Amino acid sequence: MTHEIAVVPGDGIGQEVTPAAVDVLDALDIDFEFTEAEAGDAVAEETGEPLPEDTYDLAASADATLFGAAGETAADVILPLREAVDSFVNVRPATAYPGVDAVRPETDLVFLRENTEGVYAGHEDRLTDDVATLTRVTTETASRRLAEFACEYVQDGDHDGFTIAHKANVMRETDGLFRETVAEVADENGVATDEVLMDAFATRVCLDPTQFDVVVCPNLAGDVLSDLAAGLVGGLGLLPSANVGPDRALFEPVHGTAPDIAGDGVANPAAAILSAAMLLEYLEYDDEAASVRTAVETTLEDGPRTGDLGGDAETADVTNAIIERL
């Protein structure tokens, strides 16, 4: 069976780390068919469109998409791409890796972020010169779908349960609906939950990240709290993510375009390659996924290392070392 993979490198170091991830996938004994497409600042400058229709359609029909990064146009690229794959959950592991200086090296968290609504539903109005409004949307349907995914995730991964992070003491109807629905679904599935206010989470995760494991949250809470956890493990540089839908999914490193080093061939491909490992897992190549992850971890520990980790290796050196270790 052939798997169609859309490859959308985007801008900056996306152009370097995405091909590296493709090289790693290509080195495995799996039948992938890769199709590349454009998105981001560069294509927007040429055509006026940060996300050409062809790219949207490709992501909407491929089995999986590997995305790199986009610059100024990031929101105009990634939000529609998430929609193209009908992604209802953004899976964001935040794990401290060996060889990386972390504020909290014991951090080992996974965020399951609602990926379709909340403030991202994006109904905004400028009512008067003085007043602008945004309608934040929460549905039981989306909350339930996320919760069902979370229950499976917890059961498959042998986690003890999950924490619901929200702000239902202020957003009583919307986050109230979210929290109740998620807790109810967990209960139906025999999955244990606890809950924490998102502001209290921000304090407590700094004090002791081992208090938490799997964290389920609304869209913006997941955005901010997972980026906070990224700070605790030493930055966005090594973190992968998955935007999962019912029939397809999109994988992206959490880092941006790194304009300061873009084009120099020295970007760390680890996050893109770890995103490829999430792709393998999504397509149920669990052994291959584990092998890629181990190869990345060994390379982080034993080198070669790129500049961000104090080494002087190039992207290609690191990629080749990972491929050799598969």
Add this chain to the structure above:
Amino acid sequence: MTHEIAVVPGDGIGQEVTPAAVDVLDALDIDFEFTEAEAGDAVAEETGEPLPEDTYDLAASADATLFGAAGETAADVILPLREAVDSFVNVRPATAYPGVDAVRPETDLVFLRENTEGVYAGHEDRLTDDVATLTRVTTETASRRLAEFACEYVQDGDHDGFTIAHKANVMRETDGLFRETVAEVADENGVATDEVLMDAFATRVCLDPTQFDVVVCPNLAGDVLSDLAAGLVGGLGLLPSANVGPDRALFEPVHGTAPDIAGDGVANPAAAILSAAMLLEYLEYDDEAASVRTAVETTLEDGPRTGDLGGDAETADVTNAIIERL
């Protein structure tokens, strides 16, 4: 001139640390008249009302209010109290204190949080069984008022400028209006600004908090990001805050009711006493404010210390030591 001070200890350790703050104010040569009033879980249990009308009216007429903490009913107490003093800005310093174990001891930040609108404006609807909405409100008026305060704050305190933290790449109209208005006012006042997306702020402040100094943000962003900074300095235990309005203000420690130690007389009064120092500054007793702050810092460093800081002193011992050092 007599200053009328409303004293609202609330629940849990609020009952212990708020009187300690009053004792410190009482020890100064200033003409204060203190009036105590009830709020919180205990009075809600008795009367059904977490915030009795008398308490609201007292806060709305006193020159300043000292608030302690509230339990389950926190939102029903603190949000109307902020309204009672017409507070448009929540001032939240997050500074690592000597003698306190901090993840990032070099943290020295002040958050100026919009205190009236955003998701806290609280227009929520359950449209159908499936759908709940919340209307987030941003006005130019509130953004401008906050920005004017921020400019004065920066100029009076000899800061280089301030950072605007927002999520205008997603909330384009609402956070867009906030960010534009705040930047415009800063420009009019010759105050330098830069800006950062709130998710990027969460990562970057963990990696290096010295990148930031004064941070101006919308309501919920300020709630979460200041609590994150509290985590970096070692918890909420020592942080004071001020809710400032045009004619009056309310001061509160950032910590909660600490039910585990409430009633034992061993709570750390530092945050409440530092909140009293902010009250002194608000009433333009700058020398007295500085003296209280120095006395607290010396006591944190040299003791006596309460249990949260590894000591075994009681609230009264610490309070007396601070008073002796004035």
